[in-house]
Amino acid sequence: MLPTTPTTEFEQSLNGELATPQEVLKWALEEFGNDVSLACSFGAEDVVLVDMLAKLTPNPRIFVLDTGRLHQETYDVMDLCRARYNTRFEIFTPDGTDLQSLLSEKGPNSFFASISNRKECCHIRKVEPLKRALVGHRAWITGLRREQSVTRKHLPKVEIDLEHGGIKKISPLADWSELQVWNYIKVNQVPYNALHDSGFPSIGCAPCTRAVKPGEDIRAGRWWWESPEHKECGLHSRKA
Template sequence: MSDAISLVDINATLETKSPQEILEFAIDNHPDLALSFSGAEDVVLIDMARKIDPQIQVFCLDTGRLHPETYQFIERVRKHYKLNIELLYPETSAVQALVSKKGLYSFYEDNHQECCGIRKIMPLQRKLLTVDAWVTGQRKDQSPGTRANIPVIQDDKVFARAGAQLTKFNPLANWRSQDVWHYIRANDVPYNSLHDNGFVSIGCEPCTRAIGPNQHEREGRWWWEEATKKECGLHADNVKG
């Protein structure tokens, strides 16, 4: 797994495997692995991963702008799995500088990238410098404009530290939303109560809203912006080019 070409071959094999088998491969080959947690897909991965490795490392980005229901969800997951969830916070000085210059809702007037950069990307960068692999809950059908071609395993050149390889796993890449919710219900997995009120893709409170019938799940995120680039930058490799 020392070069990107080998990852292409490994991906071709893992594409036919179950999420549990992909997770087992990731855990077996990366002792310094971390799982990124925020939503329904991620807690499914926690449920699967804990059955393989009870000591799986889990982190969550606390932007300071999450819904109250999301904080309650994080705590339920922590207690349900007796799990040490590492909460990552933005730099206070960077948040203060942005708010002082542009106010609390500047993203409605320009775009969300600056705020997400401070509250999400910078904390994520600091965390990923300490691991050699990470796991996400991305699915191909989440966003036709940016996620349709995500592989199961990839070389993450965006967040890798200089001279090192960072491997990114997307075990649910080939699952649909229905698969996620079937697993949640079948395995009594805790989920964010906002899902019961029309919220599908859940981010920060000012940037997330419920969606109506026949709307795509990402339409509830950054709804005031161009529809094909619904990413905050956590998965910057999805929007290259």
């Protein structure tokens, strides 16, 4: 089932272009308290949101889906953020039994063989752990932006996420450009993933992410062997 837009007038007003990311985050913290978390993969947008949250509240809830296939650079920036913000990250890993079955039956590289195999791997390593991470939540925060892909061009800042029991899904940076993200990182000296300096605008699992050439789409390096309309891992299922 697909997410829908929120119904209250105030939540709809947050979707307006004038609501800054900090205003959206402040509203989310006041509205949901300890029942809202940031899903953080340590890409550029996520470290911006970690910095903003740390400036708004002393103990923001932030979780990480550690797929077991992340780049070393991602673990490095996780440690940098842990030290800089004195923040605890809740780590969710794939279910051990499911992962053992997948590896035993199809090997470590099954995702290259077909879209269904790739979605199976993403389901075990990302989608199912996300469901566990969101248990007890009334809302979650993402670093998604409309510019990132054809599948995200109508992304609202606040929506109802029917994939996860009708909780709110909040994307404070929905209308930000890549330039705004990098300006924020530079001005605020936010730690960021070193892979961004090597041509990786979007970072996921190591075997499924590569650098892009100048002028290429910013998500061209994710699952580069697939066509653009398939380039979602199941964490953010919605129509464009």
